Amino acid sequence: MLRRLLTRPVLYSMLLCVAVTPACKKSTAETVSPADSTSAEASNSVTLRYPATGVALTAAGTVSMEMAGAQAGTMSITGEAEYSFEPMDDTHLKVVGRVVAVEAASSDGVMKKQFGDIDVQSLVGDVVGQTSYWVIDLKGEDDDEMAKALPENVAKAAEAKAREAAAKETEEGEEKPAEGESPKLSKEMVAEALGSQFLSLARPPEFPVPSLIFGDPTKTMTEEKDINLFGQEIPMEFEKAYSITAPAGAGEGEGAISSLAIEVVASGAKEMSQGGQSAFVAVDQEVSGTIEVEPSMAIPRASKLDILMTISFGEMVLEQNIAMDLRYSVK
Secondary structure, X not given: OHHHHHHOHHHHHHHHHHOOOEEEEXXXXXXXXXXXXXXXXXXXXXXXXXXXXXXXXXXXXXXXXXXXXXXXXXXXXXXXXXXXXXXXXXXXXXXXXXXXXXXXXXXXXXXXXXXXXXXXXHHHHHHOOOEEEEEEEOOOOEOHHHHHOOHHHHHHHHHHHHHHHHHHHHHHOXXXXXXXXXXXXXXXXXXXHXXXXXXXXXXXXXXXXXXXXXXXXXXXXXXXXXXXXXXXXXXXXXXXXXXXXXXXXXXOOOOOEEEEEEEEEEXXXXXXXXXXXXXXXXXXXXXXXXXXXXXXXXXXXXXXXXXXXXXXXXXXXXXXXXXXXXXXEEO
16 A cells, blocks of 8 residues: 555545544543633533534535655645535434535646546546545544445445456556556546545534633643554544634624634654565644634534645655635535
């Protein structure tokens, strides 16, 4: 998987950002101030959660990515997607995301080269209609095991396995790519991958786990989580800070907020082995940005986030910067 990532950055580098979704939550510790008393939380706090009854949202905006270091290039997609949050039980929602429009797509450097003879503009029509499925709790955190069990994802996995087997049979009778060349990809595979990653990045964000207190607007947390990177688990430590940057306007509800700032710093490392070779892999990540909230419904109405991730494979360093500028509305 490591080789495939380095030779197919367009299809897999977006997964680096998404990969910080924890595969297994190990421990959590909150740092709170003296103002965080039980009475204060009861009378002067806000807890953001998606409605257990479900909701349908539209996301519109731009996600862009820049890579530097071992490989360099940029890519940007501007489009619109629909997300349906459907109740599964009292604490989980099934999320169905579908690309409904792609207004612009561009790429250069190694990301453009990755497409080979496929023009990124020619993929716009094929990306529209791509669909993805997740399961989240009411905070917006993924439940990967429940998601894997969804019939739609079971079918997708079977289709992907069948395509891989068919491609392997075809490759056996064809000349293999020369050293340094990327394998040939079908237009269908590229469109599906781009649609999947646009949906993952444009998806409405997670909400903070802690309740936030007016008068003491910042709360910090430290977490240890395992992330899935290149098919292997890497232990990561996260330091998160959530700050109320704007209370709701008059008449929008006492104890509601309209803007929330997020700062996350994370790091982790592990010795990884594959194909008889091993390398020390170190991951560092910084996330900063703002989520605007619809006070009356406690759902996001906009997010503007920057995600910087640096991955070191021994002496090789790959940097990835993802910027997201999105607005959400209720369907």
